[in-house]
Amino acid sequence: MAEFAAAVYQNEFLPVGGTDVSAIVSVTCTGAGTAGQGSGGDAGEIIVIDTSGSMGTTAMDAARRAAQAALGQIVDGTYFAVVSGNGAAFLAYPHVQSGPGMVRMDARTRAEAGRAVAALTSGGGTAMATWLDLTGVLFRSVPEVVQRHAILLTDGANNEATHVLDAAVRRAEGLFQCDCRGVGVDWKVSEVRRIAQPLLGTIGIIPTPEAMEAEFAAMMQASMSRGVPDAQLRVWAPLGAQVLFVRQVSPTVEDLTARRTSVNDLTGDYPTGAWADESRDYHVSVRLAAKDIGQEQLAARVQLVVGGQAAAQGLVKATWSDDHSLxxxxxxxxxxxxxxxxxxxxxxxxxxxxAVGDEETATTKLGRAVQLAAETGNEEATSRLRKVVDIDDEETGTVRLKRSVDKAAEMELDTASTKTTRVRR
Known part of the structure; x- marks a missing residue:
């Protein structure tokens, strides 16, 4: 059975007139188990493969192998389906026209799905909204599936208007999680990020088709390790207080503030999705009314809620002091x-x-990025930044834009921008 623990890191002391309290709440899960194998309900997996004409022969061959590698990692008993997407979405497997659009994984269905994937061909345009909508229809067709996860692969820009894709993302939000990957360099990071972030998924670049198979297997392994199907971060703040923001800050930066659902006037839930054995850190900031020196107040109660029950709790405190050292x-x-x-x-x-040719702003911003990466010890970010800029001085953030930059390196920096490093505790 999964167990959760929470720890709070903060300076609780506020000066005279101080109002804003910030804290990092670290939540750790152990004993999560395997997706769909506990008492929380069945798990479902849908693999969405771009089969548009731009995939061509090489990428399409690699995509078929990648989908089959992912199928090989799905635990028996898990509901699953495969979607083929180009200018429309098609159910590649299972071969049904009505009723449930997913089947349980076993030796027979795994082999059938493998044959269906092997028969996929490329052609047509790219309409990702239809891919997301069909994925939602399939998940809804099997009500017993409560843990819903999809993998989405694309290789090019979406051919739909922005508002069409955004509307499909809103329809999918809260229904399923979606990890997104782009192969090659002809897709748009910002476009795919608009899918992955609201759907509590990851985004990444697969620079070459040859790397696709290992990436798909790893994504599916990670999904199968999430034995806790869903959890919410519940934040209570006292009457008169204002929750300024709630952000996940590790392992990635995700702003959850606007995704609050009200529990009551003082309490809100923020989505966190499914959990494996892992730790995540959340930054919570609350504004209080200033109090007299020596007074204390509970600024926030932060809980990790699973199945409506609090599984872990951390308390954020405030104490007003005139001691500057505190x-x-x-x-x-x-x-x-x-x-x-x-x-x-x-x-x-x-x-x-x-990207728009504003070299002055780009130099300033990426210079600041180099400075921050050095200050926070994010060596991976520094390494990626070195592929885009020449660094003269990390401490001051003095950089020069490289005249020739590998497009894949630039996209890797973009997709990995939200990945963070943890403080050694």
Whole structure:
């Protein structure tokens, strides 16, 4: 049975007139088990393969092998389906026209699905909204599936209007999680991020078709390890307080603030999706009314809620003091993740400026990214930044844009911009 634990890192001391309290709440899960194998309900997996004409022979061959590798990682008993997507979406497997659109995995269905995948061919355009909508229809066709996860592969830009794709994402939001991957360099990171982030999934680039098979197997293995189908981060704040923001800050930066659903006037839930044996860190900021020196107040109660029950809890506190040595301290965890959140933002802003030819803004933003990566010890980000800029001074963030940049390296920097490093505790 899964067990959760929570720890709070903060400086609870506020100066005279101080109002804002920030804390990092670290939540750890152990004993999560395997997806769909516990008492929480069945798990479902849908593999969505881009079969548009741009995939061509090489990428299409690799996609077929990748889908079969993913099928090989699905645990027996899990409901599954395969979707083929181009200018429309098609149910490649199972071969049904009505009723449930998913079947349980076993030796027979695995072999049948493998043959169906082997028969996929490329042609046509790209309409990702239809892919998402069919995936939603399939999940809804099997009500007993409560843990819903999809893998989506694309190799090019979407041919639909932005509002069409955004509407499909809204229809899918809260219904299933979706990990998205782009193969090659002809797809748009910002476009695929608009799918992955709202659907609580990851985004990544597969630079070459040859790397697709291992990536698909790893994604499916990770999904099968999430034995807790769903959980919410529940935040209570006292009457008169304002929750300024709630962000996941590790292993990736994800702003959850706007995704609050009300439990009551003082309490809101924020989605976290399914859990494996892992730790995640959340940054919670609350604004209180200032109180007199010496007074104390509970600023927030943060719980990880599974099946409507609190599985772990952390308390965020506030104490007003006139002792400058107490109030001036900045908690190491809060400072670290504040920098990591800014790092993700300036990388994306810098690359966007570079894409439109605004070299001055791009240099400033990516220079700040280099500075933040060094300050927070994010060596992976520094390594990726070196492929895009020449670094003269990490400490001051003095950089020069490279004149010749590998497109895949630039996209890797973009897709990995939200990945963070943890503070050693």
């Amino acid at each position: 109030t001036a301290r900045i908690d190491q965890q809060v400072a670290h993740y504040t920098g990591q959140a800014e790092l993700a933002e300036v990388i994306q802003e810098g690359l966007a400026a570079k």
